[in-house]
Amino acid sequence: MKKIICKTYNEMSWKAADIVITAVKEKPGLVLGLPTGTTPIGMYDALANAYKDGFVNFSRVATFNLDEYVGLTPDHPQSYRYFMDKHLFGRVNIKPKNTHVPDGAAADLGAAARNYDALIEKSGGIDLFVVGIGQNGHIGFNEPAASMPAFTHVVELTQNTIEANSRLFNGMSEVPLKAVTQGMATILRAKKILLLASGESKRAALEKMESGIITLDCPATLLNLHRDVTALLS
Numbered sequence: 001m002k003k004i005i006c007k008t009y010n011e012m013s014w015k016a017a018d019i020v021i022t023a024v025k026e027k028p029g030l031v032l033g034l035p036t037g038t039t040p041i042g043m044y045d046a047l048a049n050a051y052k053d054g055f056v057n058f059s060r061v062a063t064f065n066l067d068e069y070v071g072l073t074p075d076h077p078q079s080y081r082y083f084m085d086k087h088l089f090g091r092v093n094i095k096p097k098n099t100h101v102p103d104g105a106a107a108d109l110g111a112a113a114r115n116y117d118a119l120i121e122k123s124g125g126i127d128l129f130v131v132g133i134g135q136n137g138h139i140g141f142n143e144p145a146a147s148m149p150a151f152t153h154v155v156e157l158t159q160n161t162i163e164a165n166s167r168l169f170n171g172m173s174e175v176p177l178k179a180v181t182q183g184m185a186t187i188l189r190a191k192k193i194l195l196l197a198s199g200e201s202k203r204a205a206l207e208k209m210e211s212g213i214i215t216l217d218c219p220a221t222l223l224n225l226h227r228d229v230t231a232l233l234s
């Protein structure tokens with residue numbers, strides 16, 4: 001794993017955007033895996049600015065987001081589809097039909113999850129997966145557990161995640177108890193992974209990941225199985 005320590009959050013965000021822009025220049029039809037959360041907002045701002053200034057063209061790029069809350073429709077301000085439209089998709093020239101976020105409001109969540117994996121497969125797989133990390137070491141919503149499905153699935157959120165994510169809702173009772181997430185197998189099949197982490201609250205999870213010991217108690221440790229991970233830390 002390549003580790004790059006950045007002095008500031010802004011530096012991390014610009015470096016992350018630069019890696020994405022370089023990848024799009026190398027392959028205009030890039031298939032990108034994308035995260036939500038507070039951490040990638042600076043990267044999305046940098047990408048939107050780079051697009052505005054003519055440095056990057058998203059017209060052939062396809063994206064597959066990591067996860068979505070179960071029960072939230074795309075027009076819900078806390079849904080991850082809403083977040084992505086606001087922070088990136090609505091600000092660049094990506095084609096809406098090429099942007100994918102798991103459907104947390106599907107009547108048949110299992111079928112929707114299988115369809116999501118099939119779409120990723122059909123796209124040729126993910127070239128570059130940008131991921132964040134939860135305080136408990138989750139990637140996407142792959143929570144610490146004794147076992148976990150390899151591919152897209154519904155997951156019950158842990159108390160730690162509900163508490164950590166409640167800051168964006170009007171209280172803990174409004175945080176959905178379940179989510180749909182891509183599985184670790186899809187994440188690990190990406191050609192390249194870029195991990196973004198900022199702040200003290202991520203330190204314990206990062207230390208476990210960097211220890212090199214693989215455990216499902218900290219799903220981020222599974223990233224040690226991949227041969228091309230860059231961690232940008234601030």
Ligand code: GLP
Pocket residue numbers: 035036037038039040066067131132133134135138139140141161165
């Ligand atoms: C959520 C998302 C994760 C993200 C994590 C960290 O739980 N499902 O994909 O990595 O939050 O978010 P933040 O960047 O706000 O700390």
